[in-house]
Amino acid sequence: MKVVTTGAGDPEKYMDMWKAAGVKVIPVVASVALARRMEKYGADAVIAEGTESGGHIGELTTMTLVPQVVDAVSIPVIAAGGIGDGRGIAAAFMLGAEAVQMGTRFVVSAESIVHDNYKDRIIKAKDIDSTVTGRTHGHPVRCLRNKMTREYIKLENEGKSFEELEYLTLGSLRKAVQDGDITDGTVMAGQIAGMINKKQTCKEMIDEMMAEATKLLNR
Numbered sequence: 001m002k003v004v005t006t007g008a009g010d011p012e013k014y015m016d017m018w019k020a021a022g023v024k025v026i027p028v029v030a031s032v033a034l035a036r037r038m039e040k041y042g043a044d045a046v047i048a049e050g051t052e053s054g055g056h057i058g059e060l061t062t063m064t065l066v067p068q069v070v071d072a073v074s075i076p077v078i079a080a081g082g083i084g085d086g087r088g089i090a091a092a093f094m095l096g097a098e099a100v101q102m103g104t105r106f107v108v109s110a111e112s113i114v115h116d117n118y119k120d121r122i123i124k125a126k127d128i129d130s131t132v133t134g135r136t137h138g139h140p141v142r143c144l145r146n147k148m149t150r151e152y153i154k155l156e157n158e159g160k161s162f163e164e165l166e167y168l169t170l171g172s173l174r175k176a177v178q179d180g181d182i183t184d185g186t187v188m189a190g191q192i193a194g195m196i197n198k199k200q201t202c203k204e205m206i207d208e209m210m211a212e213a214t215k216l217l218n219r
């Protein structure tokens with residue numbers, strides 16, 4: 001089965017092309033309005049992603065967004081943002097989601113190719129260690145606090161434009177992911193980083209989380 005998932009924006013102009021090619025389309029949405037529009041344009045499911053997530057984010061939390069999207073559309077809803085263990089998975093199912101998407105926890109997996117410095121920074125992170133750059137420019141990105149985010153947010157607060165600040169973020173994800181520069185690079189990670197404290201294989205993570213979620217859902 002061919003599947004395309006899209007993030008950070010509105011993929012409307014590509015939808016007809018994908019549908020004509022027999023591709024299943026699952027866009028990430030951060031609002032009810034976008035979820036409804038994606039359903040109208042033929043999306044097969046939507047990923048309702050809350051602001052807790054790592055990377056490009058919207059405003060609503062997973063807790064508030066997921067049930068509102070579930071009520072608004074009849075296609076399956078996948079919950080994302082702030083899910084880090086079996087409790088989070090069970091909670092997402094209780095909100096009406098049929099599946100979950102997780103990012104931050106899998107960044108530290110054995111299979112993940114990010115630099116060990118990046119993984120260790122996530123493992124060390126506390127609950128309040130993430131911040132958001134780019135809010136004033138309409139391109140908010142959640143990452144872990146460091147020299148780069150402090151400088152970016154300071155200049156943003158001084159009214160500097162997106163273009164003026166691009167020098168701080170151009171190639172900055174590569175810097176962190178490949179070179180392990182967690183001081184000047186962008187260490188994208190979500191608020192759940194504070195709860196992630198061990199490196200495991202994906203299989204170990206999934207087995208552990210599914211056992212916990214199943215136990216909770218059968219309680």
Ligand SMILES: Cc1cc2nc3c(=O)[nH]c(=O)nc-3n(C[C@H](O)[C@H](O)[C@H](O)COP(=O)(O)O)c2cc1C
Pocket residue numbers: 006007008028049052053054055056080081082083101102103104105107188189190191192
């Ligand atoms: C390092 C990192 C990079 C990401 N890059 C993208 C991306 O390029 N496109 C996208 O749609 N989402 C991206 N995401 C978001 C994830 O796909 C996922 O929805 C999100 O991480 C879920 O929230 P969580 O981090 O709390 O698990 C990224 C997340 C992380 C942590």
